[in-house]
Amino acid sequence: VKSIAVLTSGGDSQGMNAAVRSVVRSALFHNLDVYAVQRGFQGLITDDIRQMDLRSVGDIIQRGGTILQTARCKEFLTEEGQRIAAENLRKRGVDSLVVIGGDGSYQGANKLSKLGIRTMGLPGTIDNDIAFTDFTIGFDTAVSIVVDAINKLRDTMTSHERSSVVEVMGRHCGDIALYAGLASGAETILVPEVPFDLKEVAERMRENFHNGKRHSIILTAEGVGKGEDIARTIGELNDIEVRVTVLGHIQRGGTPTHNDRILASKLGDFAVRRLLAGDSGKACGVIKGELVATDIDLVVNTKKEFNMELYNLALRLSQ
Ligand code: F6P
Numbered sequence: 001v002k003s004i005a006v007l008t009s010g011g012d013s014q015g016m017n018a019a020v021r022s023v024v025r026s027a028l029f030h031n032l033d034v035y036a037v038q039r040g041f042q043g044l045i046t047d048d049i050r051q052m053d054l055r056s057v058g059d060i061i062q063r064g065g066t067i068l069q070t071a072r073c074k075e076f077l078t079e080e081g082q083r084i085a086a087e088n089l090r091k092r093g094v095d096s097l098v099v100i101g102g103d104g105s106y107q108g109a110n111k112l113s114k115l116g117i118r119t120m121g122l123p124g125t126i127d128n129d130i131a132f133t134d135f136t137i138g139f140d141t142a143v144s145i146v147v148d149a150i151n152k153l154r155d156t157m158t159s160h161e162r163s164s165v166v167e168v169m170g171r172h173c174g175d176i177a178l179y180a181g182l183a184s185g186a187e188t189i190l191v192p193e194v195p196f197d198l199k200e201v202a203e204r205m206r207e208n209f210h211n212g213k214r215h216s217i218i219l220t221a222e223g224v225g226k227g228e229d230i231a232r233t234i235g236e237l238n239d240i241e242v243r244v245t246v247l248g249h250i251q252r253g254g255t256p257t258h259n260d261r262i263l264a265s266k267l268g269d270f271a272v273r274r275l276l277a278g279d280s281g282k283a284c285g286v287i288k289g290e291l292v293a294t295d296i297d298l299v300v301n302t303k304k305e306f307n308m309e310l311y312n313l314a315l316r317l318s319q
Helices: 016-029 040-045 079-090 103-114 139-160 175-184 198-210 227-238 248-252 258-276 296-300 308-317
Strands: 003-008 033-037 049-051 096-101 118-123 163-168 188-190 216-221 242-246 282-287 290-295
Touching: 003 016, 003 040, 016 033, 016 096, 016 258, 033 040, 040 079, 040 103, 079 103, 096 103, 096 258, 103 118, 103 296, 118 258, 118 296, 139 163, 139 175, 139 216, 139 242, 139 248, 139 258, 163 175, 163 227, 175 188, 175 216, 175 308, 188 198, 188 308, 198 216, 198 227, 216 227, 227 242, 258 282, 258 290, 282 296, 290 296
Parallel strands: 003 033, 003 096, 096 118, 118 282, 163 216, 163 242, 188 216
Antiparallel strands: 033 049, 282 290
């Protein structure tokens, strides 16, 4: 390995900047040349690539978003696009690339590794939907944002004795809803991984009401459908008015938590070390505190296991 490039791709997430900083400074520590690609795979094709030094990543560890920006790039899906991308790296002597992003970004990295560029993936997404890592960079911050929002909602819901549906992100994964639901004491957590019946949800709310509970938070992952529809159905079943809050992209912004910054710092450094050790086509992650590198092919073809134990705990505690 002589020279490494780094890019961020797909939906941004808090902690991506900390990961970029870690990759750049770790690579410089090992006396490698480092390049940054602007706007993900699109920048590889348009040759928007610049050399980085220690100062290029100063004052970014605390910032949300990504200084390298990100884009969804159709041209990169074509073989011609991938060939141009690999060529733009090679002409600068860059033989290795760290891709920070989610599932789709990993697939892009895989394509380039098949064209002879050594690649490493870092899990940058709020969704926590990537297999072979317990946590993704940005997830912890997104969960904190949701918990904070529910704290606020709770105040007003309690005052008015109201019920509220809160829709959170996560694409096809229920982890944001699960972790935020457990941490905020939501009465109901609806996730795509666990089948549910809204009639039972409504029935449970009535039982809780008879037991003295005068408000209810129903936390729904976007993967189960629109919060608005869920609120309407529950409202009709219980003959009450149910309010809806869709947290949306608020969940993807703001300063990363220390957990995300530390995870990003460890993974960025680990990716550089794996490349130096001769690895390629791997996705880095953390499992039970251990840093691991797993074949990208395996990672993108494996569905992340849902934590049923945590889900059942949340259910038991929210009566
Ligand atoms: O993957 C991150 C994510 O925020 C998902 O939770 C959500 O479904 C999607 O991206 C939203 O995408 P966009 O920012 O393109 O609207």
